[in-house]
Each structure stands twice: as C-alpha cells, then as structure tokens.
Amino acid sequence: MARTQGSHSDITGPRVREAALRLFAQNGYAAVSMRQIAGEVGVQAGALYNYTPDKQSLLFDLLRGHMDDLLQARAACAQPDDPLAALEQFTRFHIRFHHDRPEAVFVSYMELRNLTPENFEIIEGLRRCYEDQLEDILRRGVTEGRFDVAEPKIAAMAVIAMLTGVNTWFRDEGRLSLPEVEEIYWGMVRKAVAA
Amino acid sequence: MARTQGSHSDITGPRVREAALRLFAQNGYAAVSMRQIAGEVGVQAGALYNYTPDKQSLLFDLLRGHMDDLLQARAACAQPDDPLAALEQFTRFHIRFHHDRPEAVFVSYMELRNLTPENFEIIEGLRRCYEDQLEDILRRGVTEGRFDVAEPKIAAMAVIAMLTGVNTWFRDEGRLSLPEVEEIYWGMVRKAVAA
DNA sequence: GAATTAACTGAACATATGTTCAGATCAAAG
DNA sequence: CTTTGATCTGAACATATGTTCAGTTAATTC
Missing domain, CATH: 1.10.357.10 (Tetracycline Repressor, domain 2)
Structure with a gap:
C-alpha cells in the first residue's frame, strides 16, 4: 500500500478540476480538449483518466x-x-x-x-x-x-x-x-x- | 448570366442561416459541425461555402x-x-x-x-x-x-x-x-x- | 535493498473536424 | 440547341478528437 502519503493524486486531482474549470469558462466545454486540460496540468492526456471516468x-x-x-x-x-x-x-x-x-x-x-x-x-x-x-x-x-x-x-x-x-x-x-x-x-x- | 431568377441561392442561403441558428442554439457553436448544418439543409458540406466564407x-x-x-x-x-x-x-x-x-x-x-x-x-x-x-x-x-x-x-x-x-x-x-x-x-x- | 503499487507516459485506435476543389448538373439566355 | 455560369457533389487534405492500455517511473513499505 505505497504512495498514500505525499501522493501526487492529492495534488493532481484538484489541479485537473481547476484547469478544466478555467478552460471551460474561457473557451466552452465543447471547445476544450482533454489534451488542453492535461497540458495546463503538466501531464499527458491519458493521465486525466485517473481522475475522471470521462470528459x-x-x-x-x-x-x-x-x-x-x-x-x-x-x-x-x-x-x-x-x-x-x-x-x-x-x-x-x-x-x-x-x-x-x-x-x-x-x-x-x-x-x-x-x-x-x-x-x-x-x-x-x-x-x-x-x-x-x-x-x-x-x-x-x-x-x-x-x-x-x-x-x-x-x-x-x-x-x-x-x-x-x-x-x-x-x-x-x-x-x-x-x-x-x-x-x-x-x-x-x-x-x-x-x- | 443564367440562374438569376428562381435560383436556389435565394432559397438555400436563408436556410443555411436558419439551420445554423437552430443548431447553434441547441448544441452550441463549437459542438455543431458544418456537416450537421449541411445535413439539415439537405446539401453537402462543401456547398455551404457558397454562402459563407467560413464557420x-x-x-x-x-x-x-x-x-x-x-x-x-x-x-x-x-x-x-x-x-x-x-x-x-x-x-x-x-x-x-x-x-x-x-x-x-x-x-x-x-x-x-x-x-x-x-x-x-x-x-x-x-x-x-x-x-x-x-x-x-x-x-x-x-x-x-x-x-x-x-x-x-x-x-x-x-x-x-x-x-x-x-x-x-x-x-x-x-x-x-x-x-x-x-x-x-x-x-x-x-x-x-x-x- | 527488494518488493509493491500508485501515478504517469507515449503510442495507438477509430472517428470527426473545417476547408478546398475538380468536376458533374442543370436552369436560363442567346 | 448551344452556351453559360451559378449551384452543388464527392472525395480528399491535414489535423484534431475522446479514450484505452501496455509499459515505465518512482515513492513508499517491509
């Protein structure tokens, strides 16, 4: 059961939501790609799916x-x-x-x-x-x-x-x-x- | 100077705008494709560019x-x-x-x-x-x-x-x-x- | 130091996108 | 009937999309 303390998950999860919120507000849901959100967080698009089942x-x-x-x-x-x-x-x-x-x-x-x-x-x-x-x-x-x-x-x-x-x-x-x-x-x- | 009277252009032009308005209102600009608009008008996507330079x-x-x-x-x-x-x-x-x-x-x-x-x-x-x-x-x-x-x-x-x-x-x-x-x-x- | 496992990469998948354009179609003018 | 040109087709272009997943990385536990 490693990686419970100091895990990036506690950091990345909120950052994904923050980035999504900012980008959705700025450009609209349909106009924002998962790759854009990932880029804002500093991560690859695939990694987002650790934090949400889908867009x-x-x-x-x-x-x-x-x-x-x-x-x-x-x-x-x-x-x-x-x-x-x-x-x-x-x-x-x-x-x-x-x-x-x-x-x-x-x-x-x-x-x-x-x-x-x-x-x-x-x-x-x-x-x-x-x-x-x-x-x-x-x-x-x-x-x-x-x-x-x-x-x-x-x-x-x-x-x-x-x-x-x-x-x-x-x-x-x-x-x-x-x-x-x-x-x-x-x-x-x-x-x-x-x- | 053929096709000035009874031209489809007088019909299709407004229909393009009507379809675009309805679809934009329903699904949002970014979520609507040129092919959807064309489909609503009963025409191929390329034909839309006779009526608008771009989306x-x-x-x-x-x-x-x-x-x-x-x-x-x-x-x-x-x-x-x-x-x-x-x-x-x-x-x-x-x-x-x-x-x-x-x-x-x-x-x-x-x-x-x-x-x-x-x-x-x-x-x-x-x-x-x-x-x-x-x-x-x-x-x-x-x-x-x-x-x-x-x-x-x-x-x-x-x-x-x-x-x-x-x-x-x-x-x-x-x-x-x-x-x-x-x-x-x-x-x-x-x-x-x-x- | 070895084992464990959460967190992430990078490539791939099938499909969709806006736009262009050579060519077909066909109503009107001569 | 022939010419003309507006109107539209159908395929192509390069690029982007959401999502999956085998495999890499690295922090933690024992």
Whole structure:
C-alpha cells in the first residue's frame, strides 16, 4: 500500500478540476480538449483518466460541486424571521457568493446543455431548490402584508436574474466596490417587491 | 448570366442561416459541425461555402443580424418624452422582441466568446448602444425628479438582465400570457426605479 | 535493498473536424 | 440547341478528437 502519503493524486486531482474549470469558462466545454486540460496540468492526456471516468463527468462534477457549495453556504446563513431582513440577507449573499467564483457561475450557466439528460435533471433540481428559498421568502412577505408580489415564483426568477447579472459587468478594479454594488441592488430589490 | 431568377441561392442561403441558428442554439457553436448544418439543409458540406466564407462568419452574421434587427426595431418605436412612459415602452418592447426570437437571443448571449476579437468588438458596440438607450431614459427620469436611481448605468444593466431573464422560463403554453408577464415585470421595474 | 503499487507516459485506435476543389448538373439566355 | 455560369457533389487534405492500455517511473513499505 505505497504512495498514500505525499501522493501526487492529492495534488493532481484538484489541479485537473481547476484547469478544466478555467478552460471551460474561457473557451466552452465543447471547445476544450482533454489534451488542453492535461497540458495546463503538466501531464499527458491519458493521465486525466485517473481522475475522471470521462470528459462529461468532469463537467458534471464541476457543476455538481458548485451547486452543493451554493446550497451549503446558503444553509449556513442565519435565516431571519422578518421577511424584509431575510430578503436582504438573500440579496447580499447571492451577490457575494457569485462574485467570489465567477468561473464556476459562468460554467454552471453556460454548459447546462452539454450535460446528459440525467445529469441535467440533477443540476436543475438543485437550482430549483435554491430558487425556492427566495420564493418562500417572498411568499412569507406577501402573507405578512410586507410585500406586494402577485407572482412570487416569477418575482424570484426576476430577482435572481437581476442579481446574477452583476457578474457580467462587475470588476474588482472598477469604480464601485462590491459593498456599494450590494447596496444599490438591495435598494432596487427592496423597492421592486415593496408593499 | 443564367440562374438569376428562381435560383436556389435565394432559397438555400436563408436556410443555411436558419439551420445554423437552430443548431447553434441547441448544441452550441463549437459542438455543431458544418456537416450537421449541411445535413439539415439537405446539401453537402462543401456547398455551404457558397454562402459563407467560413464557420466563424456564419456565427458573426447571425449575431450581427440579430443586433441590427434589435436596434432597428427599437428605432422604429415611438420615443415618449415622459421618462415613465419611455421606460414602460422600453420594458414592454424588450420583453416582446426577445420573446419573438429566443434562439437568436440565446445564441447572441452564449456564443460571444466564440467570436474573434474584432467581431466581438463590433457586437459589443451594438449591445452597448442598446443599453445606452435605457440608461438615457433613466438619466432623464432622474433629472426630472421622477426616478430615484443613484447609478443609471448599473440600474440599466440590472433592468436588462431581469427582463432578458424572461426567456429562460417563459413558455407560450404556460399559465401566464406574455401580456400578463409584461404587466408583472413592468410593475417591478417601475417600482424599482421610482422616486 | 527488494518488493509493491500508485501515478504517469507515449503510442495507438477509430472517428470527426473545417476547408478546398475538380468536376458533374442543370436552369436560363442567346 | 448551344452556351453559360451559378449551384452543388464527392472525395480528399491535414489535423484534431475522446479514450484505452501496455509499459515505465518512482515513492513508499517491509
């Protein structure tokens, strides 16, 4: 049972996923070859198959891992009883979480169609689970008379689309800091659903 | 000068673009081969090169055509002086226009990274031109004291992201009609920027 | 130092890719 | 009917693809 400690496997495995994520984000899943990924890691293409059964699983594992991270990070948040506080919490969490991993966000959105149907269903289920959390907040706010939202499901989709959009233009070196952007978006979200 | 009238070219040319658009939307630019496109048209791969110098130009022409359509359709709209009316007009126009051509919208968003840098710059310029129109409406509304928007550029990006998001979930056979969806989104946009 | 075995190489496999081009086809013009 | 030229075929080109696998390398254990 040699090679358990200091094994390259602990190093190479993550590096494969990192290289795949970066390349998929930059060029798209279909446009990236296993040889490119291997080259980025400094290894021959065949060696990748010690870490993934095939290219499809590599993509799926990235998306799956991202969605797991999202739901886990979300679950670790305090969940205020007050709907307004919960909505603010969700808004700021979403912007921050997505800002911190732009490549995973991008790939998770762009490469859904390159998943096999079964894999797609799994990712889609996790995504729906996240969306439902926002929908629940909105419904509670409506019930308590704090929000004026005729269609909580649609409002949830609209808010998430708006918030995720930050990733398309925000730059760390830009004029505005992330907390400032958070503030601006929270203002719009709050007003958009206000009673 | 034979073959000018009733020429197949008038038929095949558009069919090539239609097939390419449909296939690019479904499978992504990189995953679609010239032979697939040709097969869809009922022709051999070599024949496609009577209608496009290469695959890249085929993609570019689709995106270019879509952006031209967008700006032209927008220019054909009445442009109300009243900022609130102008914003409502923009909101409804955006939802309707994007609803009517989901494939072109999808491809225009997803395949930007598969453009050469020069082609990308052109499309990006057209896109900015469209965004600026919304930004101008918001600025005018602020000047006239009708809107409360600290960052018109960012608000414009947020509104557009929100509106374009309709395409990701809306189905014609769904519970809500497009006019109903228009109404819901217009309500959220109006409140989000209201003074 | 010998044995073990995880980690990796390098070549091979069958198939697919974008693009080119000489030649066949055939509708229209003279 | 003959000429013309746009339209398309079918094969070829060089290169790239995902994946497999027998064999090499080298870190660890005994």
